[in-house]
Amino acid sequence: MAAKRTVLILTQGRFGGTDFLLARLSNWLKLNHYDVDVVTPAETARLREYDIVFLPTSEISRLWFFSVTSVKFKHVCIWCMGYAAFRGSYISISDEEYSQNIGSKGLKVRVIEALKRRAQRALATFLKCKSVVFTDEVGAFADLGDLAIQRNIQDIICPIVIDKSPVMHFEYSAPMSVLRLGWVGRVDMDFKFHALERVILDIRSLREKSLKRYSKIVFYVVGSGDAIDALKALTFSDLSMEYQLIPSVDKDELSGFIRENIDLMFAMGTSSLEAAKNKIPTIVVPPRARRNDSQVPPYRWVSESKGYSLGELSYAGVKPVQQSSSMEVLVEQFVDDAYGISCAAYEYSKLFDAELVFKKIFDLAEKSSPSRIMYVRSFELFLLNKLKAVAKALQRRSL
Template sequence: MNKNIYFYYPSHVIGGAELLFSRIANYLASLNYNVGYIGFKDDIVLSLLNLKVNFIITSDIIALPDDSVIITHPARCFEIPKIITNKTNYLFWVLHIDELKHINQFYKLNNAYTKKVITKMIKHKALVDIDKQTTQIIEYFSKTKMTYESKIPVMLNNCCFKIRKKLLFQNAINLAWIGRLSRDKIYSLINILYNLENISLKNTEIYFHIIGDGECNHKLKKTYNNFHIIQHKTIAPNQLSSFLIQHIDLVFAYGTSLLEAEKLGIPAIAPYYTTNKTFSNEFVWGFNLKDYCLAPINKEWYSNDTNTIENLLNNFMENIQFHSTQAREHFENFTLDKQINLFLQSVNRTTFSNNTYLKLYKLRKIYILKNLNFKNKIRLKIYYYIYKILKKKGLIFYD
């Protein structure tokens, strides 16, 4: 018997998680699974979901069918509303290598408490991730071995493609960055632009397109001497492929954005993932990444040596067809039809129940209470005194 699958990820901005969750929901719905998505009444994914996906507006209390599984990020684990059902389990999917830091920062927790949360998830086989690199980070942080198959690579829809054989325009190469201009990506982009300013391509004009927007846009220079820069801000998901096909020869990206190019036969160069200023000139082809890694933090995740931007671009222009073919072959490891079974196995395996979730929630309350100063502890005691009186009178139904 198939479980009812519900994604919990309310959001007003489009990003990798929103696209991935809506993509999987649509795919499973097309296979006649009972799939739902919990979000805001004006959620960004409403324009992405097909009519077979049951959309539920998030509120304090949500009723779901029996035998449901809720999929979300670990960093969203304390936002989930009260779920009314006879049986609900949870699956927490780590989609970012800094996810554990995000839990600490967002909920103002420390490593010791977050470690307890992660260990509890692992114990119930409820924590999954996107690649071997992330698995190692989780195991190192939690000091707990993930003895089950925890890896679920990101997945994209398959599509028609055409192997590239030449540049789109004579005597010009059109490069692109795809990704948000956010704190976790901006320094990788700045490093790419720094290196492009110092290269030489024979008889070839360089055009660099920035596809994406964000709070760190102000950190970018607007003009460069060695190449032309063109900013497009965010391009809608349903328009991105056609834009890349018509305008772009080669992409710089990591994560799902890298695959968005490769699925079209457009090669992608992967920078190191960094949240700090860097002036490294070490890059690698996306198709040379291994173990499903799409945001490498070091050379362990490369199957070949790194190279400079100048060398990679010259190699590309000498044999465009080879690089286009390799890119498409790499993408084919990440299609929905190839990876969906790993996702469904994890959905059926998790034993992280509503009762387990409530225990974790209470543990967080204890942690917060221990870390309050004396004045706030008094305020909290007054709050709970009033709360108990109101609950006895039937004026409060949900904690």
Template sequence: MPETQLYFPNINRAVVLYQDQFGGTDLLLNRLEGWLINKGVIVVDESCLQQGDNIDLLLLPTSRMDSIYTLSRQGINYSKVLVWAMGYGAFEAAFYSPRAKSYLFSLSTIPIRSLQYFFLKELLEHNSLVFTDVAGMDYDLRSVQLSSLASAKLIAPIAVKSHNFIPTLQGCKKRLRVGWVGRISADFKIYPLIKLLDDLQELVVFKRLEIESITIVGDGDAEWLLRDYLKTYKKISIKWIASILPDSIGQFIFDEMDVLFAMGTSALDGARFSTPTVIVKPFSKVEQRSDISYRWIYESQGYSLGELPDSKSSLEQPSKNLEAIFKELSLMGPSEIGSRCYSYSTTFFEDNAFELLLDRDLRSVSRRVIYYSKFLFLLNTVKMLVKRIIKLGMS
């Protein structure tokens, strides 16, 4: 049975919009929807909306911001809107891809960037925009001046299921079981994983670090790169598991790993089970490798769980080399490190994260918000038509 609604008396009926793509964004939105229902909020499925329906709150990712207009056009009455920007550059990506660097493209984005700027400002004035971490916020708000107090209110982290604290071993094992959990993807994860394996092998050979095994959990489009690399990896035993069910991964980490290396949500899967967890910084090019690429998860600032090399943040993230990580694990012990990792992870537990997300003074939707959403809708329509014309031309 749903709990009595305690937190949000002004939210009776809500709609959560999905981006309809497999991945972390829709999983997180689905978890938010279930949490709202448990708190007594009536969550209406988008497919069930009818003309004349009255909705108190419309929750959506940046990829669905054009729906603010399309739902209004369909006669759906909603009082307030909350846009949750998940990931680095998520707001900008709703308008155009910054990866396209041609001169002509740059000229064409001038009006688009103006739309982006005015839409951003309007959402901020309505308290209707939230980011999942400081890195994403600083990137998308680089053209806007805000106080540190105002900026802090703009962050609500990703949410994970809560878990009870599990005490870990007091002393550090002589032979450690090391683990990696995360996609084996070509975008920005395969090279940090290979660098980690290089660093571990170097510590084993030159610093006499004793590692029993390395367990890798993950799959993706760069598996072939990892397979080629592992052909010459001789010093440490490797176990590679393609995938583990999301509900089982935390317990698996606790049972099979003495220290976890990861980024993003995967790092939280280890920390919430009291496993000593290290954040690995992502990068997408070999030349972006750095020896100072690691930190304990509890040292992270602004809910950031891994920053790209070219990201500029208002909060400085600690960094250290791998040898320093293992020295600290030995000196402090896995029990102390695991306890600190768990304590940090609790800020991401559903009740804490979702309350932080919704604890804001949302203003009623103005005509300007719908107006800017309409232009975004028209922009997306043009982009789809261009893509179809290009596809027809290539066929």
């Protein structure tokens, strides 16, 4: 009898699509009789040797620490989730947008560009070790830039996955007099809040236009984070809609909650698929780190997404090119044919089959070959994060 293979999964340790997806990977591995340990940043891994460690890009800097302790592993697989996710472990989306939108060549821009180059060199190392996969083509091409790879891009795409839709039969009913809108996910200042804020402002602008037919609009926001107070301030005096702010919903009850409470979803990443698999018309919302970004967000129906992408930066050169529409156009389409949009969303969700994706990512992970330089890159990122934390603390003290 073959020895039971062991797996370590490193998570962010907070509510959000990344940990939600890693939890699904953990469940699949356990169902397939793997011995799985899941460790958050606040926890300590068991002192043992693992066959494989899976982690998101946000946790790359933890690899070096495990490599010099009694936590050993034979293979490493970094799952890059979203647009330029690997580069995102080096620079924030707000810094990325700053460097793209500001014409200045001052010190800050030079530092950002240097970090981008450092991120690409690190990515080249992990690619050489066969230790990186991506959730979508857009994110992969954004990270790769001019890096040459010796593999077909499709070979290292392991999309976001969804649990199979409930066995029970259910149908979508278009709203008549009351419209219920939804957002499920973190409410943080990184790139989530300003995206949600823009959605709310766009909907407000249509209250006396395309949405005038509805006697009442209720907006459910499920999630928590460091921007909750800002969200409350934004919605406090708004008389055009009613808001229901819900910190979280148990993952086993999420599908039922979405079906029972939401007619139209605004989402990015895993949340868009949660809604789509439940036949809810879903508008993909691009990440947005700066409030004063004047560009019109490129919204689209989730069923129009190409290359598995579920949200891109609005300014970025995107490959493959995605469909783009204004909120007004999409809302008018929703009013005219909500049921047809519901069917298209459900059909699209079938592309994200958990069994196929998880088997592929495990097979790829087993072929990885970690090297010493990979752990050096991890330690460099650890030091960089420490320096950034110190710089931010000093900046706050000077204010």
